Amino acid sequence: MHRVDCSFGTWAWAAMALLGAVTLASCDGGGPVALDVPGVDAVDPGGEGVDSVSDGSADDPGRETVDEVAAFDDTEAGDSGAEACAPTCGDHNCGDDGCGGSCGTCEVGWQCMEGHCAIVDVGNCTFRECGSDEMGGTCGTCIDGTVCDELRGKCVYGGPWPPVTTWGPAGVASQLQTPADAAVIASTCFDYTGDGAGDNGLKALASQVNGPLATLVAPDTTMLLFELQGVADFANTASFPLNGLRGRSAATPPATSGDFRILEGSYNADLGLPVIRFEGASIAEGRLAAGPANFQLSIPVQTDLVIDVTLIQAQVKGDILPGASADGFELQNGVLSGVLTKQQMDTAIAKLQASCDAAPAAAKPDFCKYLQVSVSAFNVMFDLHQNGDGTFSAKSKDLPGDAASVCLSYRLSKARIVGYQPVATP
Numbered sequence: 001m002h003r004v005d006c007s008f009g010t011w012a013w014a015a016m017a018l019l020g021a022v023t024l025a026s027c028d029g030g031g032p033v034a035l036d037v038p039g040v041d042a043v044d045p046g047g048e049g050v051d052s053v054s055d056g057s058a059d060d061p062g063r064e065t066v067d068e069v070a071a072f073d074d075t076e077a078g079d080s081g082a083e084a085c086a087p088t089c090g091d092h093n094c095g096d097d098g099c100g101g102s103c104g105t106c107e108v109g110w111q112c113m114e115g116h117c118a119i120v121d122v123g124n125c126t127f128r129e130c131g132s133d134e135m136g137g138t139c140g141t142c143i144d145g146t147v148c149d150e151l152r153g154k155c156v157y158g159g160p161w162p163p164v165t166t167w168g169p170a171g172v173a174s175q176l177q178t179p180a181d182a183a184v185i186a187s188t189c190f191d192y193t194g195d196g197a198g199d200n201g202l203k204a205l206a207s208q209v210n211g212p213l214a215t216l217v218a219p220d221t222t223m224l225l226f227e228l229q230g231v232a233d234f235a236n237t238a239s240f241p242l243n244g245l246r247g248r249s250a251a252t253p254p255a256t257s258g259d260f261r262i263l264e265g266s267y268n269a270d271l272g273l274p275v276i277r278f279e280g281a282s283i284a285e286g287r288l289a290a291g292p293a294n295f296q297l298s299i300p301v302q303t304d305l306v307i308d309v310t311l312i313q314a315q316v317k318g319d320i321l322p323g324a325s326a327d328g329f330e331l332q333n334g335v336l337s338g339v340l341t342k343q344q345m346d347t348a349i350a351k352l353q354a355s356c357d358a359a360p361a362a363a364k365p366d367f368c369k370y371l372q373v374s375v376s377a378f379n380v381m382f383d384l385h386q387n388g389d390g391t392f393s394a395k396s397k398d399l400p401g402d403a404a405s406v407c408l409s410y411r412l413s414k415a416r417i418v419g420y421q422p423v424a425t426p
Contacts, residue, residue, distance in 0.1 A: 091397045093117055116400050118385075124341075126390040128153025134343055147270050156271055162264065162420065163272035168231055171329050171412030172247070173224045174256045176213045178408050180206035189407035190315045190337035192384060192392045198337070199405035201383035208377075213408075219254035222246050222263065225415050226316075226331075227274075228281075234324040237283045242290045242316065244276030248421050257328075257413035261421040278316060288331065291315030295338050309348060311338025311406060313390075318412070328414030335409055339392065342382055342402040349375055381406075 085099035092103045092115030106117040125139035130148035133139050142148050142155035149156050179185050180203045189198030202209060217223060227243040228234075247260040268275055281290035295314035318334035349371070356368035367374075382401030384392040395401035 089115075091115075093398070113400050113402075116398060118400055118402070125153070130155050134341070149268070149271055149273065156273070163267050165419075167262075167417035168227050168229045169234075169324060169326055169329050170225045170227045170245075170260070170415040170417050171331050172257060172260060172415040173217050173226075173410050174413040175411035176217050176408060177210045177410075178202045178206050178213065178406075185407060188333075188335055188409065189405070190335070192313070192337075192339060192405050193394045194391070195394070198407065199383065200337075200407035201381040201404035202406050204380045205377065217256065219249055219256045222248055223256075223260075225260060225262070225417065226412060227417065228283075228329065231283070232326075234283060234320050234329060235286050239280050239282055241274075242278040242281035242288070243274040244278075244295070245274060245417070247415075247417065250418055257415060259418045260415050261419050262417055263421050264423070281316075283320065286320045288316065288318045288320055290317075295336070309340055309344050311340055314338035318410075327416045329412070330414055331412035333409075334411055335407065337405065337407045339384065340381070340404045340406055341386065342404070345378055345404075349378075 087097035087099045087101060087103070089097050089103035094104045094106050094112035094117050095102070095115045097103045103115065104117075106112050110117045112118075124134050128139040130140045130142050131138065131150040131153045139153055146155040148154070179188065179200060182203075185200045185203060186197035189200050191197060192199045215221065223246070225245045225247050227245055228237075229241040229243055231237050231240050245266040246263040247266075248263070249255050250259040250261050266274055266276075276293075276295055278290035278293045281288065283289075292313040292315050295311040296308065314336065315338070316334070316336050318331040321330040321332060323330065352367070352371055356364055356371060359365065359368070381404035383395050384403040384405055385395050385399035385401060386403050387393055392403060392405075393399050
């Protein structure tokens with residue numbers, strides 16, 4: 001299996017197989033095309049001229065208006081008999097118009113992305129004091145005696161290894177899927193656009209995703225466990241760390257509940273902390289809530305290709321069932337949501353393409369054959385636009401999609417952590 005890691009850590013939790021086809025539409029060139037130009041009320045492609053031109057100063061802060069559009073009949077274009085080129089801007093407000101001209105230009109601080117003006121991404125250091133800014137730069141460095149927790153962007157003091165030898169009550173993921181029904185998404189998934197309804201950019205790919213997701217909760221696989229660190233009251237606990245850990249069943253044959261052994265890779269060796277950790281989680285009347293925090297995710301595009309990314313602003317919720325104890329807890333109505341940026345995905349795809357380009361023709365990985373098709377499938381996900389301040393808007397013609405909301409529903413069965421999984425020897 002070929003794995004490309006574009007996250008801050010070394011493992012991931014959930015998986016999505018994203019396959020699809022792309023339908024390409026092209027202009028038929030069979031006649032005059034009406035030109036939709038910002039700031040111009042009407043253009044007659046048949047040669048009658050421009051009705052009126054507005055200044056457009058308040059319509060779109062990200063572009064300059066077209067001051068004048070000259071319309072003319074192709075019979076007046078000259079004696080050569082060649083047809084006049086009909087610009088094809090459509091709803092674009094910048095970039096090439098298909099005739100050697102422009103659909104508009106963007107103001108300083110904006111850039112043209114697929115025919116639309118968008119704010120230039122200058123890196124993401126919101127709530128981060130160290131580590132990568134996701135643009136090739138850094139958000140800062142840590143003082144002596146501390147190290148950077150790259151996933152959270154915080155400077156922390158390192159801990160001992162192994163970090164822990166006892167664990168709190170745990171539950172293991174025994175059911176996992178992404179919802180596709182609009183009403184279910186609106187009422188259960190987390191809201192990232194502020195419109196009061198939940199978001200899930202993954203819904204269009206639910207039919208491809210849910211099959212592979214089901215394989216992640218099979219008893220003979222490495223499974224996700226949630227640990228309620230230090231919790232004894234399962235009805236009301238104000239603040240505690242909720243840890244995400246990887247583990248395997250200790251039973252023979254393997255089971256989806258009972259005793260589990262944790263993989264050492266669940267912990268950051270430098271920090272002595274879980275790679276996935278929600279500080280300040282709470283339980284109120286049996287309702288678990290945690291986040292926002294970063295959450296690592298694996299996306300298997302095919303059986304031989306896995307991409308590791310990080311969900312930002314991840315949140316978790318669910319209902320703890322009666323009967324919870326130190327030996328584990330059950331949870332239903334679980335929801336995990338987060339945001340995957342297009343920049344992370346583009347970086348991952350670029351790494352994959354580079355590996356394909358570098359491999360000899362006779363030894364190229366199989367995934368190279370369908371990499372671009374998979375990229376097209378990913379593009380369906382991007383339902384959000386990053387506002388540059390840590391908030392998001394719904395994608396629109398003026399706000400191109402550059403992030404994807406991801407919503408997963410899950411259920412936990414009782415689990416007891418009994419130690420570390422032995423490291424396999426060659």
